[in-house]
């Protein structure tokens with residue numbers, strides 16, 4: 001039990017049901033528990049974490065009632081319903097804890113702090129109503145923040161496309177002067193109806209600042225983004241990434257990991273394999289996935305491809321691919337439904353990661369010094385892709401067309417350019433390792449965060 005003077009602490013963490021949000025929150029929970037804090041992990045019914053994998057944490061499943069409202073007109077509506085539905089149960093639970101404190105002896109009294117994912121904004125609002133401090137964990141890149149924050153201003157100035165699809169704007173290579181090196185085409189929410197965009201931005205941005213932020217990034221990587229965030233909110237911002245490396249944690253995966261791919265990797269030559277995964281949410285159509293398959297088959301490099309059931313719209317798995325193509329692919333590659341990604345990226349046979357550039361995937365690849373092929377879809381992915389290819393220079397942006405894919409795979413895995421990218425990836429990897437080791441920026445930031453909680 002973390003004690004400061006005579007005080008004891010209960011941290012009520014609230015995780016979002018998305019894989020890329022849940023994992024960092026569980027890593028944070030495990031770390032804070034190791035520091036002696038009592039942890040309650042509130043989560044929705046949808047995508048529950050497995051308590052058996054996280055002994056020591058108390059889990060609080062919130063009644064989300066989502067199955068009763070299964071049809072959502074987009075991510076914004078889903079988020080609003082999730083928040084509206086989880087709020088009463090969460091509030092009831094906190095009120096119960098507070099009431100129980102009234103009868104507790106001085107030595108048993110606990111100070112309560114709410115730490116929540118920014119998508120679970122109901123938790124911050126309940127905390128404010130009950131007079132409790134709240135802290136937000138952000139699991140996307142710091143560079144994404146200025147790119148969303150500027151959208152209302154661009155809309156006002158008529159510099160943001162609100163009706164779509166408008167291919168001219170979607171291909172607009174011009175740089176947004178305030179956001180160098182981000183181009184108009186890298187901005188999120190392009191061509192989404194204006195009301196929907198503004199509503200979603202309001203949900204993501206957090207208008208009323210919490211007591212503090214935790215950001216899953218590190219100082220040397222995103223100084224500009226972090227400065228923008230600190231200037232904007234004027235509250236402490238602790239950059240504590242990459243959270244998946246701060247403490248060993250059991251699997252945080254919602255899906256069963258197919259570990260057979262590790263023994264397959266064991267048989268491949270060093271740095272020869274391209275690992276392909278588009279994360280937990282992205283969907284592609286049949287045409288794009290067929291191009292991906294041809295690109296992989298024609299590249300003549302071994303590959304490990306995660307085809308998550310549901311990845312390809314309208315199909316169970318990859319049954320639509322022509323038989324001769326599948327046979328050709330099987331000669332060099334392995335297709336699995338879900339991989340132990342961090343283990344895969346750490347494997348010496350992996351030479352490149354073809355990714356949608358989700359932030360967790362980006363951090364995991366960086367930590368292992370693996371160069372990337374970047375195929376972003378939405379939200380922060382295009383911003384991350386731009387930074388990977390243009391600023392950190394450890395990735396190439398690809399278009400899902402078989403010839404381009406084939407070239408890009410060769411470029412990253414066997415070309416001179418790939419060798420240079422690998423060198424830069426290793427330099428970044430070394431800096432990340434320094435950041436999380438004793439005296440490094442993320443390590444210090446986590447220690448400062450613990451002191452910050454104790455000072456509340």
Ligand code: UDP
Nearest residue numbers: 020279280281306338339341358359360361
């Ligand atoms: N992941 C995994 N196995 C897979 C594919 C993905 O464990 O086969 C994990 C990956 O390691 C990462 C998360 O799923 O931690 C995906 O998060 P990210 O932020 O990259 O993308 P999102 O799924 O949120 O789009």
